Amino acid sequence: MIGRNIRKTLMELSSQMPVIALVGPRQAGKTTLAKLTFREHAYVSLENLENRNFAHSDPLQFLERHRNSSGIIIDEFQHVPTLISYIQNHVEKQSVKGQFILIASENFLHSSSITQGLSGHMALVTLLPLCISELDKEGLLPNSIEEAVFKGSYPHLYSEFVSPTIFYPNYILTYVERDVRHMSNISDPATFKLFVQLCAGRIGQVLNTTTLAQDCGISIPTAKSWLKLLEDSYVIFQLPAYKSSFGKRAVKSPKIYFYDTGVACSLLGIENPSQAATHYLFGALAESYVISDFIKYHYNRARTPQIYFWKDNHGHEMDCIIVQSTRVCALDIKAGKTISEQYTKGLNYWKALTRENPTTSFVVYMGSEYMPTTAGTILGWKSIDRITTPPSEY
CATH class of the missing domain: 3.40.50.300 (P-loop containing nucleotide triphosphate hydrolases)
Known part of the structure; x- marks a missing residue:
């Protein structure tokens, strides 16, 4: 095991x-x-x-x-x-x-x-699927973020070496046909599956329940009940907006993410890591992979995650804000693998807006370098435990 x-x-x-x-x-x-x-x-x-x-x-x-x-x-x-x-x-x-x-x-x-x-x-x-540190300890962590996003984190994929293209379609079919019918009296499973696919197409986006309902051909109350069903069965999570005194014009609606990116990739029709890397939603999938790992960190310690995002009406954004007992960590997540001087632009804006200590601000990118800057720290996706774990536990 x-x-x-x-x-x-x-x-x-x-x-x-x-x-x-x-x-x-x-x-x-x-x-x-x-x-x-x-x-x-x-x-x-x-x-x-x-x-x-x-x-x-x-x-x-x-x-x-x-x-x-x-x-x-x-x-x-x-x-x-x-x-x-x-x-x-x-x-x-x-x-x-x-x-x-x-x-x-x-x-x-x-x-x-x-x-x-x-x-x-x-x-x-x-208990959610495997986290990055668990895979890393066992020497099972994929080398690239594309492979990690495509493969997802379910243990069966790593212990039994089952192909994601076999595992996930069957997992989704079983979920729709068995679990959903147990939890809710859904008379049209085909429409519900379309709804789940539409949710995957909105991964990383601010949730608009009205347009989601319209695109699926269902009522808004039905869309809300189905979203709750997906949350209760650990398929999706809604990332709430961060409430702050400085964000009077901040977005207030939540964003939608998937606990497991392998499920999302399968729903999007992605069939291999290369296709994931070039998909127009790859950045959002990478965000989902990273943010869900922070949720796993807290659940593994029986803590309620206090994790948010922040975005104002002018396009300034922090992809992930983690509220801990002694500090607030702000993260900008980048899908690129090469550090750019533009990476700290968002951190500099955040520092000027909040006057937070730069030691609690981070850029998570898809490479492997570790680079402290005056605006915050840039680090690779495999090292994100550094953000939540006290230095004494590294």
């Missing part, structure tokens, strides 16, 4: 809470991680129809039959969310740390019955 940075966090939380909810997209490695971390726990999957029916019909007996002295891992928990009240009753009577590990391919935070039912008893951990 490829080593996962989140495992340490998972172990720490399980020593403090009786219930751990491990959520994230399908094929991100949740089941493998849970089985490896909690080797002594019993395991049962609700993907199995017999198990699912048993859990529905007799939840108390289901828990008694499958749970051992160490605890239980319940996979695909979203299929029988009513189990939560029985788990709640159990932990209120007998609170054993790390006893219940609940795995789901949906975001628990959007279910009030679950979050309220286990309030104070449950820690939520989000």
Whole structure:
């Protein structure tokens, strides 16, 4: 198994809470991680129809039959969310740390019955596909950004050496035909798939729900509900605009990105790294790859990412703003591989506007050099851990 940075966090939380909810997209490695971390726990999957029916019909007996002295891992928990009240009753009577590990391919935070039912008893951990540092440690990180963007970050592609052109079309088809129908009653899967493709065509752009709905031939409320569905199942994320006192004329709508650029490339019909490099959306795809890695960094530490973008009505922009406890980091992301004197233009504007310390401003480009400047630091995409990780942890 490829080593996962989140495992340490998972172990720490399980020593403090009786219930751990491990959520994230399908094929991100949740089941493998849970089985490896909690080797002594019993395991049962609700993907199995017999198990699912048993859990529905007799939840108390289901828990008694499958749970051992160490605890239980319940996979695909979203299929029988009513189990939560029985788990709640159990932990209120007998609170054993790390006893219940609940795995789901949906975001628990959007279910009030679950979050309220286990309030104070449950820690939520989000596992996304592999991050840059995980791939780098295993010697699996692609050499070029084009290959990284095209291949994406799902573990199966690296552990089993499956081709992206085989993996992603099947992944998308399974998602549309199985997960979406479970999560929402969508009567027209073909239109929904078109909607997802249209979202891929808007990657890195400020979201305009009205035009997205019009282009897909659906209502605005339907477009909003489908966007939420894509977010809840970890296909896309909306990057909110940074609110500040200096940005009175700043853009306020969010941008749209994909958690995994391999999914986006497949939806865009990109068939190889060379095609990705020359695609008109390559810059936005590279942005998505970098920004999603910062989200992974925070989720791997069970932190809520405070990540934004900033853009004013005159075209000045910071592609990514990361708010941490002691500082605010501003990033300009460039798709080029050769450092240009124009790279610091945006940082200089940002410094003049905000009077922020240049040590918290960065240009991330697709090369490999590391260059401090008076406006900020220029560094390659493979080294972005330097931005979020304290120097003592390099």
